[in-house]
Amino acid sequence: xxxxxxxxxxxxxxxxxxxxxxxxxxxxxxxxxxxxxxxxxxxxxxxxxxxxxxxxxxxxxxxxxxxxxxxxxxxxxxxxxxxxxxxxxxxxxxxxxxxxxxxxxxxxxxxxxxxxxxxxxxxxxxxxxxxxxxxxxxxxxxxxxxxxxxxxxxxxxxxxxxxxxxxxxxxxxxxxxxxxxxxxxxxxxxxxxxxxxxxxxxxxxxxxxxxxxxxxxxxxxxxxxxxxxxxxxxxxxxxxxxxxxxxxxxxxxxxxxxxxxxxxxxxxxxxxxxxxxxxxxxxxxxxxxxxxxxxxxxxxxxxxxxxxxxxxxxxxxxxxxxxxxxxxxxxxxxxxxxxxxxxxxxxxxxxxxxxxxxxxxxxxxxxxxxxxxxxxxxxxxxxxxxxxxxxxxxxxxxxxxxxxxxxxxxxxxxxxxxxxxxxxxxxxxxxxxxxxxxxxxxxxxxxxxxxxxxxxxxxxxxxxxxxxxxxxxxxxxxxxxxxxxxxxxxxxxxxxxxxxxxxxxxxxxxxxxxxxxxxxxxxxxxxxxxxxxxxxxxxxxxxxxxxxxxxxxxxxxxxxxxxxxxxxxxxxx
Amino acid sequence: xxxxxxxxxxxxxxxxxxxxxxxxxxxxxxxxxxxxxxxxxxxxxxxxxxxxxxxxxxxxxxxxxxxxxxxxxxxxxxxxx
Numbered sequence: 001x002x003x004x005x006x007x008x009x010x011x012x013x014x015x016x017x018x019x020x021x022x023x024x025x026x027x028x029x030x031x032x033x034x035x036x037x038x039x040x041x042x043x044x045x046x047x048x049x050x051x052x053x054x055x056x057x058x059x060x061x062x063x064x065x066x067x068x069x070x071x072x073x074x075x076x077x078x079x080x081x082x083x084x085x086x087x088x089x090x091x092x093x094x095x096x097x098x099x100x101x102x103x104x105x106x107x108x109x110x111x112x113x114x115x116x117x118x119x120x121x122x123x124x125x126x127x128x129x130x131x132x133x134x135x136x137x138x139x140x141x142x143x144x145x146x147x148x149x150x151x152x153x154x155x156x157x158x159x160x161x162x163x164x165x166x167x168x169x170x171x172x173x174x175x176x177x178x179x180x181x182x183x184x185x186x187x188x189x190x191x192x193x194x195x196x197x198x199x200x201x202x203x204x205x206x207x208x209x210x211x212x213x214x215x216x217x218x219x220x221x222x223x224x225x226x227x228x229x230x231x232x233x234x235x236x237x238x239x240x241x242x243x244x245x246x247x248x249x250x251x252x253x254x255x256x257x258x259x260x261x262x263x264x265x266x267x268x269x270x271x272x273x274x275x276x277x278x279x280x281x282x283x284x285x286x287x288x289x290x291x292x293x294x295x296x297x298x299x300x301x302x303x304x305x306x307x308x309x310x311x312x313x314x315x316x317x318x319x320x321x322x323x324x325x326x327x328x329x330x331x332x333x334x335x336x337x338x339x340x341x342x343x344x345x346x347x348x349x350x351x352x353x354x355x356x357x358x359x360x361x362x363x364x365x366x367x368x369x370x371x372x373x374x375x376x377x378x379x380x381x382x383x384x385x386x387x388x389x390x391x392x393x394x395x396x397x398x399x400x401x402x403x404x405x406x407x408x409x410x411x412x413x414x415x416x417x418x419x420x421x422x423x424x425x426x427x428x429x430x431x432x433x434x435x436x437x438x439x440x441x442x443x444x445x446x447x448x449x450x451x452x453x454x455x456x457x458x459x460x461x462x463x464x465x466x467x468x469x470x471x472x473x474x475x476x477x478x479x480x481x482x483x484x485x486x487x488x489x490x491x492x493x494x495x496x497x498x499x500x501x502x503x504x505x506x507x508x509x510x511x512x513x514x515x516x517x518x519x520x521x522x523x524x525x526x527x528x529x530x531x532x533x534x535x536x537x538x539x540x541x542x543x544x545x546x547x548x549x550x551x552x553x554x555x556x557x558x559x560x561x562x563x564x565x566x567x568x569x570x571x572x573x
Numbered sequence: 574x575x576x577x578x579x580x581x582x583x584x585x586x587x588x589x590x591x592x593x594x595x596x597x598x599x600x601x602x603x604x605x606x607x608x609x610x611x612x613x614x615x616x617x618x619x620x621x622x623x624x625x626x627x628x629x630x631x632x633x634x635x636x637x638x639x640x641x642x643x644x645x646x647x648x649x650x651x652x653x654x
Contacts, residue, residue: 263633419613434612442616443632450620457616507613517592 015306025314032321033099040075041092065332073329076386080288082129097124101282105401114277121280132169136243139165144216145275150203163191169243217258220251224476232483248477249292252432256297265299283398291391291408293428304404317399320392327389335382342374351375354549361562362554372566376542416520416533417506437465455504463500495547579647600644628653
């Protein structure tokens, strides 16, 4: 697998062959989703059945850091940026909605499956978020669609939609209904007029089409940069409606969609429903901003729908969902026990959070090497477990709905070098960086020197692209358009530099090493070296996070001192 | 340079740089599944082809069809010469 954009297209005829019903798989899927409902919501209460905590206690499992005060399993799956319901109620809606979406996609005729998934997505998110935010999400996507795929006469009614939806998303909830209806129609007509009589003619000009397409696709980056800059220069903060922010989180996927579009991989007469089916799938609802690159682009998503037997996809999805339950349930418990063991059995002070270590060190506290190592490593292990739990859930839902999406997290503890680890912990995001930064830089600069060429490409992607496009813009979308967020993240630049440098060293080693035959984890006399390489890889990667999870009263130099203290090098003045 | 020689040189490159013991590398062997399995190998292969055959490769040349097998890859190199 060389990049998620590299897919063999599949015909509808081949997809039909993959559409054989086997009801046992359906029952298994509903059972697994039922387990999610039982463990992670309060459904036991109205049903009058034993709570998950009491159930575990009956078998002698009295585990700390597993159950919450509601006596169900503490869970990181949540619905971002909304509080219409409690967390448990949101999860119940999500799990039930996913089950219904799965049934529709499984049993409906092939040509209706993707439409069913799109409408299921819309139904679930309208319930969870309300109509106004989803109007903003829809309106924004329709604007992008209308620009990239100019309408023909048969579909001109679509040009009404952006105006109506965008008005709805900006409208006040307290507005009177007659006013809302009037303004919805008015702005819909305005949108139709502007598009049909002005914009559509301009879009016939190639240069204008290209420029507006780029602006529409990159609107998240443009608007967040503009808003934060104005705020930083003394202006007031822009408060964007939730629907626009939900759309902005699709921005990486839009970026790749646009690349596919420019490469000619997308039919110009693509219908709106087909366009929306790329972005609107039940698998992406949970933790909206986590794994926001999953399901990116047209080529990858489209060619992965029913590209193998759907029951195999369901089985693959169920395996991921099973693992998801495991990681969600015991992630905190594992970290708690690792820290407990280090503190009480090995006598090594270990911090629960990296920021605590950072502040302790900056305030002049003792930070032995093992304290730094284990605090970093255990924190990273916890994040791996929790992210795996959530992202396996998301990808699992994609799979049971018929998409052969690859897992975003793939057993990072098997990585024996940083380049491999980077691909295992964030597959889809890494592919986004490869397509948008790595390849463009590699093919343009330092063509005479492979190692320098690689260095530039890796720093452009894992360094620059990761910092700006991956983190700063994401922080603005998630927390608000304030310049201080950019400043705060810019101070973390050493994390991206040390990460990029480590990946480069691994890549060069892969190219120059003599023994290219042996695969890691082969059962031979070199296996201990794999174990050592794995530990060094995970430890180094964890250590780079002292630049990311920092004490607010520290300077960049303080964090470099902490980083080198992790190697036993004391740089105290 | 003729296409059979290009095929031979490419075969030698893959067998040396990305050995896959137990797999006989033929002209129609799936390179993407067995040899060019990540982006590092893509760029290493590109750099090899550029320096060894003296051709210029752009990002637009990267695609499934080009890298599918030795046959397609040598066809691509031949077209660039």
